[in-house]
Amino acid sequence: MDDETTILESEIRGQRMFVGEYRHNLDPKKRLTIPSQWRAQVGEPKGLYVLQDVHHKCLRVVPSRTMEPRLEKMMKVSLTDKNTREFVRAFARRADQVSWDSQGRIRIKDDLLTYADLTNEVVLVGALDSFELWNPNNLNVSGSMDEASFLNRAVSVDL
Template identity: 35%
Template sequence: MFLGTHHPKLDDKGRLTLPAKFREALAGGLMVTKGQDHCLYVFPRAEFEQMARKVAEAPFTNESVRAYQRYLFAGTDEQQPDGQGRISIAAELRRYAGLTKECVVIGAINRLEIWNAERWQTYLDEHEEDYAQAREEVLPGVF
């Protein structure tokens, strides 16, 4: 399970050091893809494959489904962390997420999310009250 907030830096070669506590779970390989809200998602390979199968089962005769599938799969990069726990973030993925030197990596249960630090703070500021006011209809049966 991926939890917490971390502040690694992106180096000049576009590499990001994964938080040490997540490295074992990602040692078998990982997939980096474009996420919603202009962040990047990092899935363990097995988790991504499971999700990808579900996405692939959607009816490709639907134009919106095809567009989503194309965008998701074309924008995914397979990575293997190096001995220091670093992964290379492809230039297109860095552009999409607006990544600069200052990054934030958050745990989101089954995946990590990589954010531009300023965008993450803006996101938190914009959604803090929504979280504080969340009610039953947001997550039925949880609270």
């Protein structure tokens, strides 16, 4: 898919979904343009959390309205459990909170760009309640699924 991908306006439990795929390049200042359709999907507040994905070598971008209830839940548990506090600390160190400028660009911390091997071209992939940022080479290796596997999994989730 290219930058002209149509975004389906869908809501599940009142939450707008990110679907489709876009390709953008980081600019010389390492800023990434978020597609205007996806900026509209973010809603209020207009912030994003950028996180290391726990399963793949990519970044997960989550709207503040989606992430903040998860963070509140984490904070309640973390006050009493040492292991959870250590996880929360490690999680927070590996995350970033960003908002876009008037051109729709975000600046992602260098250590997150390095983690996901993002140096020039970035593939933005919708993941329903969030979206992912991939190096095209990494996406081709670990982020793709053959047609037979796709069909089998679609059946298993009643699609």
